[in-house]
Amino acid sequence: MSQETPREQQLLITVLGDDPRSMASELCRLCLEARCSISASRLSRHSQAGALVVQASGSWDALARLEGSLAPLGKRLGWQVSVLRTPVNSPRSTGLPYVVYANAAYRADILNELCQFFAVHNIELEAMTCDTYQAPHSATLLMTATLTVNLPQGIQISWLREQFLDFADSLNLDAIIEPWRPTHG
Template identity: 60%
Template sequence: MVRSATLESRPEALPYVAYVSSAYRPDIINELCQFFIDHNVELENLICDTYQAPQTGGTMLNATFTVTLPAGTQISWLRDQFLDFADALNLDALIEPWRPQAPM
């Protein structure tokens, strides 16, 4: 993985967070990243974790993508596309506007 240069300021860009949970497969993260690339959405941050499911012992994946939607993106259309994509791959997914976290 290569870290890119610092991004320029994009005041019209919209930050969103996508959450994904599913049974682990090695190609899931790649497929999700490709979805965002195909829709001109910039990936800002990715956090993922795997764990063993308590009932089955199978490996599960939780991933959180922080993304930036370009100005002019039809948000409802992109959300529908993302959820249809996730359903086709049998992923539990949600995409919502990014909200700053209050300091603890």
């Protein structure tokens, strides 16, 4: 017996290029014209360039129209465009969402060390941001990182928190791990 293909599908689109404002505008317009809906998106600026990630959903033919229009748009505007088809209801692990905040004097190894800590403990990363900035009253370069992680069910949270704080102390990080809370703006 054959499995039926679901009508709704998803397309994960990444765009890298100049002028993040027009990136968002153009990609939203293309999705609308192709009769696709945007279910998630992230835009970030990096100097004059930007990175845009969009998760679009729709019927297979609507996504095919959208996918076909992306390469010409990217070529015309000088953007790097990547596309990946993803299942709509992919299995996700169940667990507890936690947020990690870390601040320190900038060192190139810190982000790698944070990622390694969670990989070693088999903890999934859901989101990650990292920024560097000049300290207001000195020439010191500082960094701040925020990671959203998904703690597996059954993990002893007090044990993990203790392990994480020892780890942070060993790297001289000002860091905390706490339950994720929705923000209402």
